[in-house]
Amino acid sequence: xxxxxxxxxxxxxxxxxxxxxxxxxxxxxxxxxxxxxxxxxxxxxxxxxxxxxxxxxxxxxxxxxxxxxxxxxxxxxxxxxxxxxxxxxxxxxxxxxxxxxxxxxxxxxxxxxxxxxxxxxxxxxxxxxxxxxxxxxxxxxxxxxxxxxxxxxxxxxxxxxxxxxxxxxxxxxxxxxxxxxxxxxxxxxxxxxxxxxxxxxxxxxxxxxxxxxxxxxxxxxxxxxxxxxxxxxxxxxxxxxxxxxxxxxxxxxxxxxxxxxxxxxxxxxxxxxxxxxxxxxxxxxxxxxxxxxxxxxxxxxxxxxxxxxxxxxxxxxxxxxxxxxxxxxxxxxxxxxxxxxxxxxxxxxxxxxxxxxxxxxxxxxxxxxxxxxxxxxxxxxxxxxxxxxxxxxxxxxxxxxxxxxxxxxxxxxxxxxxxxxxxxxxxxxxxxxxxxxxxxxxxxxxxxxxxxxxxx
Amino acid sequence: xxxxxxxxxxxxxxxxxxxxxxxxxxxxxxxxxxxxxxxxxxxxxxxxxxxxxxxxxxxxxxxxxxxxxxxxxxxxxxxxxxxxxxxxxxxxxxxxxxxxxxxxxxxxxxxxxxxxxxxxxxxxxxxxxxxxxxxxxxxxxxxxxxxxxxxxxxxxxxxxxxxxxxxxxxxxxxxxxxxxxxxxxxxxxxxxxxxxxxxxxxxxxxxxxxxxxxxxxxxxxxxxxxxxxxxxxxxxxxxxxxxxxxxxxxxxxxxxxxxxxxxxxxxxxxxxxxxxxxxxxxxxxxxxxxxxxxxxxxxxxxxxxxxxxxxxxxxxxxxxxxxxxxxxxxxxxxxxxxxxxxxxxxxxxxxxxxxxxxxxxxxxxxxxxxxxxxxxxxxxxxxxxxx
Numbered sequence: 001x002x003x004x005x006x007x008x009x010x011x012x013x014x015x016x017x018x019x020x021x022x023x024x025x026x027x028x029x030x031x032x033x034x035x036x037x038x039x040x041x042x043x044x045x046x047x048x049x050x051x052x053x054x055x056x057x058x059x060x061x062x063x064x065x066x067x068x069x070x071x072x073x074x075x076x077x078x079x080x081x082x083x084x085x086x087x088x089x090x091x092x093x094x095x096x097x098x099x100x101x102x103x104x105x106x107x108x109x110x111x112x113x114x115x116x117x118x119x120x121x122x123x124x125x126x127x128x129x130x131x132x133x134x135x136x137x138x139x140x141x142x143x144x145x146x147x148x149x150x151x152x153x154x155x156x157x158x159x160x161x162x163x164x165x166x167x168x169x170x171x172x173x174x175x176x177x178x179x180x181x182x183x184x185x186x187x188x189x190x191x192x193x194x195x196x197x198x199x200x201x202x203x204x205x206x207x208x209x210x211x212x213x214x215x216x217x218x219x220x221x222x223x224x225x226x227x228x229x230x231x232x233x234x235x236x237x238x239x240x241x242x243x244x245x246x247x248x249x250x251x252x253x254x255x256x257x258x259x260x261x262x263x264x265x266x267x268x269x270x271x272x273x274x275x276x277x278x279x280x281x282x283x284x285x286x287x288x289x290x291x292x293x294x295x296x297x298x299x300x301x302x303x304x305x306x307x308x309x310x311x312x313x314x315x316x317x318x319x320x321x322x323x324x325x326x327x328x329x330x331x332x333x334x335x336x337x338x339x340x341x342x343x344x345x346x347x348x349x350x351x352x353x354x355x356x357x358x359x360x361x362x363x364x365x366x367x368x369x370x371x372x373x374x375x376x377x378x379x380x381x382x383x384x385x386x387x388x389x390x391x392x393x394x395x396x397x398x399x400x401x402x403x404x405x406x407x408x409x410x411x412x413x414x415x416x417x418x419x420x421x422x423x424x425x426x427x428x429x430x431x432x433x434x435x436x437x438x439x440x441x442x443x444x445x446x447x448x449x450x451x452x453x454x455x456x
Numbered sequence: 457x458x459x460x461x462x463x464x465x466x467x468x469x470x471x472x473x474x475x476x477x478x479x480x481x482x483x484x485x486x487x488x489x490x491x492x493x494x495x496x497x498x499x500x501x502x503x504x505x506x507x508x509x510x511x512x513x514x515x516x517x518x519x520x521x522x523x524x525x526x527x528x529x530x531x532x533x534x535x536x537x538x539x540x541x542x543x544x545x546x547x548x549x550x551x552x553x554x555x556x557x558x559x560x561x562x563x564x565x566x567x568x569x570x571x572x573x574x575x576x577x578x579x580x581x582x583x584x585x586x587x588x589x590x591x592x593x594x595x596x597x598x599x600x601x602x603x604x605x606x607x608x609x610x611x612x613x614x615x616x617x618x619x620x621x622x623x624x625x626x627x628x629x630x631x632x633x634x635x636x637x638x639x640x641x642x643x644x645x646x647x648x649x650x651x652x653x654x655x656x657x658x659x660x661x662x663x664x665x666x667x668x669x670x671x672x673x674x675x676x677x678x679x680x681x682x683x684x685x686x687x688x689x690x691x692x693x694x695x696x697x698x699x700x701x702x703x704x705x706x707x708x709x710x711x712x713x714x715x716x717x718x719x720x721x722x723x724x725x726x727x728x729x730x731x732x733x734x735x736x737x738x739x740x741x742x743x744x745x746x747x748x749x750x751x752x753x754x755x756x757x758x759x760x761x762x763x764x765x766x767x768x769x770x771x772x773x774x775x776x777x778x779x780x781x782x783x784x785x786x787x788x789x790x791x792x793x794x795x796x797x798x799x800x801x802x803x804x805x806x807x808x809x810x811x812x813x814x815x816x817x818x819x820x821x822x823x824x825x826x827x828x829x830x831x832x833x834x835x836x837x838x839x840x841x842x843x
Contacts, residue, residue: 015649017642042642057711060740064679067741081678085669132819150791151817158791162715162776166690170698170707171778173786175688177623180616185705185780187688187698188621190610196667197627200634201815204477207641208484211460212820223817228797232815233476233630235520237783238798240504242810243516247783248504248624253599253617256503256624261599263608263617270684272618274603278595339595341603343618346676346683349606357589360665361674373674378662379639380586383654384646437677444677 016043016384021210022406024106024113025049025090026130029057030192031147031226032119033086034199035206039115040089041377041386047113047402048090049106051097052395052424058082059395065436074428075368078394079435084366084374087392093403094396094424095417097128102422105414106130107138109407114213115206116144122152122223123160132221143209143220147198151225158227168194172230173237180252197233198226254314259306260286263343264318266326272343273326275317275333279303285336290320350444361444366391367426369435373444396424459485459822464644465840467491467544468525470554470636471498472598472629473582473660475521477637478552480815482524483824486550487841489834490527491541496831497522506803512831513805520811522828523801526841529832532563540838545570545577547840549653550640554582557592567655578643578653580636586659596660601628605664606671612685632663693740694750695719698780701763705780708754708770713738718773723757802827 018039023046027033033056036046050056055077063079066072093109095102107130110116116135118125125131125146132144149168150158169175169188179186202224209220231238237248253274255261260283261276277283280303287294294300294316299309306313321329326342333340342348349355360378363371372391379386403409403423417423462485468478469491482488490497496512499521505514530544531537542565545551551570553560560566567579581587584596585604602608602620605628612619621627639656647653672683688705689697695708710716720732732753737743743750758766763779770777781789787810792798797813804827814823 015646017645038638060711064681064741081674082669085674151795153795153817156791156795158771161771162774163709163778166696167707167709167776167778170705170780173781173783174622174625174627175698175705175707175780176782177625178611178621179613179619179623179688183613183616185688185698186612186616186619187707187780188611190683190685190690191607191621191668191670193621193627193667197631197634200631200638204480204634204638204641205816205818207638207645208460208822210645211641215460218820221819224815225817227791228813229815231786231792231797232812233627234625234783234786235811236502236504236516237625238787238812239516239520239809241783241787243506244504246504247787249782250619250623252623253620254624255597255599257501261597263599263603263619265617272603272609274597274599274608276595276597276599278597334591334594337595339597339600341594341596341600343603343609344606345609346606346671346673349673350677352604354585354589354591354604354661355665358586358659358662360662373677375666375669375674378659378666379635379642380657380659381639381643381646381654382657383652384643435678436680437674440677 016387017381018042018044021045021115022113023047023115023117024110026118026120027056028119030086030195031198032117032202034196035117035145035202036090037086037088038203038377038379039206041388042379042384043387046090047109048087048092048393049095049097050092050395051094052077052427053096053098055395058086072431072433075431075433078368081374083392084372088364088372088374088388089390090393091398091402092393092395093399095399096422099422101417101420103128105403105407105409105417105423108409109402110135111138112406112408113139114143114210116142117146117202117206119147122146122148122154136219139219141213141217141219143206143213145202145206145209145222145224147202147224147226149226151228152223166192168192168226168230172227173234174230177248177250179250181250185250194226194230198224198229201229254310258303259310260313260317262314262317264321266321266324266329268325271326273321273329274341274343275321276339278339282338286333286338289332289336292316292320356444362388363441363445364388364390366393367397367429368394368431369433370438371435371441373437373441394426397426399423399425459483459820461486464549465489465547466550466552467548468552470552470582472517472521472626473554473632474552474580474636475499476630476633477635477640478525478633479521479523480637481640484822488525489544489840490522490525490829491530491544492527492831494529494531500831506805506807506809509803509805513803516809519801519803519809519828524824524826525829526834527829527831528835528838532565538563538565541565544838546574548574548577550578550580552580552582552636557581557583557587571653571655576647576651576653578640578647578656580640580656580658582632582636582658582660584659585661587657598626598628601660601664604661605668606673607664607668610671610683610685613687614685618685628660628664631667632658632660635663689751691744691747693744694747695754699754699758701758701761701766704763706758706763706766707778707780709776711740715775716740716743718775722773723753726760727753727756729753799825801825804828804830
């Protein structure tokens with residue numbers, strides 16, 4: 001092997017899908033930050049533009065374990081686990097965009113970037129002079145993706161309205177679809193699907209935009225309304241309503257297509273199992289295993305009959321599962337070809353053999369905490385795998401580095417911005433602490449050395 | 457069809473866990489060929505159905521999620537069919553495969569065999585739990601994916617079993633499909649530099665896990681607070697969740713200090729509630745600790761008006777409030793109507809049906825409402841649109 005070939009192979013070893021792609025991200029909470037997070041795992045340089053004068057919500061959430069600790073107050077904005085969940089592997093550039101010189105610095109950086117992504121309101125982008133036409137004027141081949149709640153058409157009725165992920169879900173119909181048929185909507189309360197599904201659309205569209213740009217050299221504008229993007233996942237129900245006037249609503253955990261499907265109680269407090277029999281074969285297998293006479297019960301002999309008699313069926317299955325430990329039953333059912341899984345708690349997930357084996361949670365260093373714990377990227381390209389190098393940044397941690405090395409500003413210019421409180425650097429960098437999770441990481445990573453501090 | 461994916465040859469062997477993604481790729485110009493067994497893709501059997509259409513052409517799931525694709529019937533269990541599929545796979549740029557991890561391998565048509573002769577192939581393997589680990593051969597449905605992710609445990613009322621988010625909408629599978637499309641485009645960028653394709657190992661379970669940080673597994677290791685389902689309100693702060701108006705439910709979400717301030721001023725004006733404006737309640741943690749008080753004030757305010765009144769007045773005051781929409785409400789929503797969101801497509805067996813419009817707007821022509829194919833409509837000649 002010649003040196004040239006060796007060097008090329010070494011370079012290819014580091015090659016990822018988005019190596020060399022620079023992303024300017026003006027994001028808050030989840031929808032836009034999650035896009036940058038996905039891109040960063042595949043090699044993009046993602047600059048999180050933020051400001052302590054108008055902090056991202058993840059900076060405000062903080063952590064209960066730091067409350068009332070004045071000495072560690074500067075650590076608070078870095079301490080929410082969402083900082084890393086949404087911002088791992090990014091660089092933070094802290095600029096007050098409401099000051100002309102801060103905006104000018106941002107525009108200088110933007111001129112060097114391939115991608116612009118933002119979920120601040122469309123109106124805020126116009127006010128900042130960062131709407132698509134303005135950005136294209138300084139960066140003609142930009143791939144510009146915005147994902148405000150209701151799109152960027154100022155003529156549309158909800159344009160000025162505010163809605164965040166958790167109250168987008170009710171608006172787009174997800175809450176009405178969630179819950180038991182005989183009760184008020186249970187709501188999706190604990191997660192915010194529209195944020196994530198808008199973010200996944202946006203991630204795809206950034207990549208499509210890069211394809212378009214690379215083929216034609218055009219600047220690309222994508223405007224995602226979180227409202228519309230999530231409704232796009234409900235197409236069959238909209239079609240049904242238009243044909244029959246029937247509006248699909250919540251049906252608990254039951255399936256539109258087969259029975260039984262549901263969540264059934266097991267031994268212990270709040271221990272549940274999800275079981276689905278997608279076809280007759282799985283049902284026969286379940287009936288044989290349970291040995292409760294279901295196999296010969298005329299109420300349950302066909303899928304049609306099982307769906308008609310679903311109340312009796314669910315009651316029978318629930319009575320039967322109650323005598324089992326849920327994990328044990330899930331293994332027994334899967335061994336018989338039946339789709340089943342425990343309804344996992346956080347404790348279950350932390351001890352889950354599949355989660356461990358697949359490395360779904362990672363620890364990586366960052367500048368504030370010895371190590372950060374966050375969810376791994378799941379786009380597993382086997383030859384060019386996702387790489388998560390570090391936890392989320394502290395506000396302004398990379399301001400000087402990025403503005404001088406990427407935006408082409410002089411050190412003196414950047415220092416002047418800092419002196420004027422227009423640019424900001426990491427607050428109290430000497431404060432480095434351990435998270436409480438540190439003492440529990442051995443549960444997640446049992447196969448590693450006993451001293452889990454070597455993990456990173 | 458034009459678009460950035462024009463000329464891209466996609467063999468789609470998948471059903472619900474891949475379809476939304478290949479449908480997006482088709483609308484950007486990819487030639488997506490659904491290779492179906494003689495009895496048809498499983499999506500063709502999914503209710504609801506269009507009345508009067510032939511059995512394989514009636515599913516509204518198929519009609520929506522297969523839009524813009526083509527269909528060829530190939531039976532890989534026969535010698536002729538296996539050879540036909542092999543030829544297609546050898547010509548493909550992208551394969552989307554949701555069979556079990558070993559199923560196509562057993563026919564000699566898996567990634568390893570095909571990539572030897574077609575090193576550029578990008579193979580999106582979609583399996584329940586991924587191609588490795590102790591659960592690699594387990595089965596999984598949409599419900600199971602939410603169960604395994606930790607989300608299911610946290611959704612629902614305390615006195616009833618936990619309940620899947622989005623119920624019958626199959627969100628975990630659509631999310632998987634979106635991730636399939638993302639992965640395909642990532643791998644295409646790599647291929648342009650190396651000339652080589654690759655296997656992508658997508659797990660449905662991980663597509664649910666990736667959208668569930670809010671149920672707190674990583675937070676849990678810090679705070680050791682056991683997450684439980686809390687009905688339709690969230691414990692993080694208040695008001696946060698569903699509240700009753702005089703004629704239905706609305707959703708209120710207040711985290712930002714300015715949003716609370718605005719609501720507190722409204723309470724003061726409408727109810728003479730001066731206590732709400734005490735600065736101590738500006739702290740979202742304090743509002744979480746005093747949730748019964750905050751909820752009581754909020755219910756008093758919203759119980760005095762209809763959803764629509766509350767929605768519009770709250771938005772006028774800049775407070776994040778939305779109604780709880782039904783499917784019917786969405787089809788008649790004034791905003792969606794004004795922006796012309798709803799569109800029509802043709803059903804495979806004829807007739808028009810309403811569908812959601814584009815999930816995004818663009819200065820590019822990246823959208824199509826071309827109908828879904830009839831079973832085997834493009835079996836002969838078997839091959840590519842662009843060949």
